[in-house]
Amino acid sequence: MQPSTMTPAQARALFRERDVATTAGYSAGYAQANLIALDKRYAFDFLLFAQRNPKPCPILGVLEPGQVASPLLACGDIRTDIPAYRVFSHGSLIDEPTDATAYWTEDTVAFLIGCSFTFEQALLDNGVPVAHIAQGRNVPMYLTNIDCEPAGVFSGKMVVSMRPIPASQVADAVRITSRYPAVHGAPVHVGDPASIGIRDLDAPDFGEAVDIPAGTVPVFWACGVTPQSIVMSSKPELAICHAPGKMLVTDARDLAYQVP
Template sequence: MTVSEPAAARARFRAGERRPTAGWAPGYAQANLIAVPRDLAYDLLLFAQRNPRPCPVLDVSEVGAPTTVLAPGADLRTDLPAYRIWEHGECVAEVGDATAYWRDDLVAVLIGCSFTFERALLDAGVPVRHLEEGRNVPMYRTSVACRPAGRLAGPMVVSMRPVPAPLVPTAVLVSGRFPAVHGAPVHIGDPAALGITDLSRPDFGDAVTVEDSDVPVFWACGVTPQAAVMASKPAFAISHAPGHMLVTDVRDAAYAA
C-alpha cells in the first residue's frame, strides 16, 4: 500500500518500511542519492556535468549536512527506504538507515529520477508495466561509456519500460518534457545496441513482462553514479538502493519544460 503525500511516505520509510518508491506520492518528484567524501565531490559533480542525461543534478548538500531543499525537514540518512554502502567499489551493506555510516565530510548529490514522469505517461495513456505488476523498474548496465571525470568513470545505466508500439511516440514526447529527470529515451528497440543481452536479467530492479506488441524503450538512469563507483572503486560512498528513492516535496510539474 502506497501513500499520496511525500512527508507521510518518508515517515513510513524512516519507521522501517523498505520497498521501491515507484508510484508513491503521485504528482511529486523523486530523486536518486549519491553521497561521497568532500575530496571526491568535485569529480562527482564534473562527472554529472559531463553526463547530464543519466546524471541531472537537482540539489547538492552542504558538506556533512543530511538535508536538501527538495524536502525541507527530511533527513537523507533515514528517509529513503533503502541505502547501499560502498567501500572500494564493493557494496558492503544494504540498510534501511544510513545514520551509522554517515560522515561529517560527505557531500550528498540528488539526481533526477524517471519515476517523476511516470504519472504523466499514465495520464497520456502509456502503460507503465512495473507499476502494473507491482515490481521495481528493470535497470541495466550498458556498453555505452560515460565521459570520465577525474577519478570517476563507468558505463551508463538505463531503465527500461516496455511500450506498445503505437504509443512509443507519445512516450517520447511526454518524457521529453522532463529534461531535469532524464527526459526523452536514449534508445528505442534492440537491446543489443546497448550491449544488453537479456531483458529478463536486469542488473538492478526486477524483470517485467514484455509483450510481443511491445517495444523496449530505454531511459538514462540515475543509478549511473553507482556504476561509476563500482568501476572506479573510490574508498567510500553512500547511495540509495536502486529504485528506492527520496520522495521530495517538489511537484513533478516543476520539472516539466
C-alpha cells in the first residue's frame, strides 16, 4: 500500500510495529501533530502557554491523565503510535524509544500540536512552491529574538521555520496560510531576517539549509519546535516528545482546520 493512501489508523498501526524515516507523505489529507507529554502538575501552565502563543503552539487536542486515545487517534495509543519518541529529563535527552509506554504514568498529560505539513499542502495545492520539499530537505528552522508570552514556569524565544517564496506569491502565501490558524497560521515575519535575530539563513538552528532561489523573499512562520524548545529550556522533570519529522498521524482532515 502507498503511504499516501493509508488511512490514519493503518499508518499508526504500521508505526506501532516499526520506525520510519519520516511520516511526511503518509495518509494524504490528514493532519499530523507534534507531541509533548508532561506530568499533570505542569499541565495548566503549558496549556496556558499554548493559549497565549497560538501561532507557535496551536493545540489540536489534549489527552487527560489516563487517556491514551482520543477522537484524534481513534482506537490508537499515543504511547506507541508515533514511529519514535524523545524523552527528556530535566531538559536533557535521555532516550529515543520507539515505544514510550515505560515512561508514561497515570498522571501524564499529552498535548497534540498542529504541524506545518497541513499548510504546506495548501500552498502546493494553490501553486505556491515550497523550496525544501522541491529540494528534498527538511525545512530550515531558526531560534529568533522574539519573546513568547510567558505562562507560569514556561517562557523563552520563538522558533520559526523559513520558506523562500517568490515575491509575486508572498501575498498568496500569507492569504493561504492565514486560513489555517490551527497549524501556525499566517507568517510572523516577511523578509529582513536580521531584525528577528537570524544572522545567517544558511546556518539554521534545526533542520537543513535550503538553496534560496533568485527572486524569492524569506518568509517566516512560527514553528512547532517552539513548544519543545520552551519545554526543554524550562527543564520539567520529564517530557515525552515525538522524534523530529516523526509525527502523530491523526484522524482529523487537514481541511477541518481551514477557516473561515
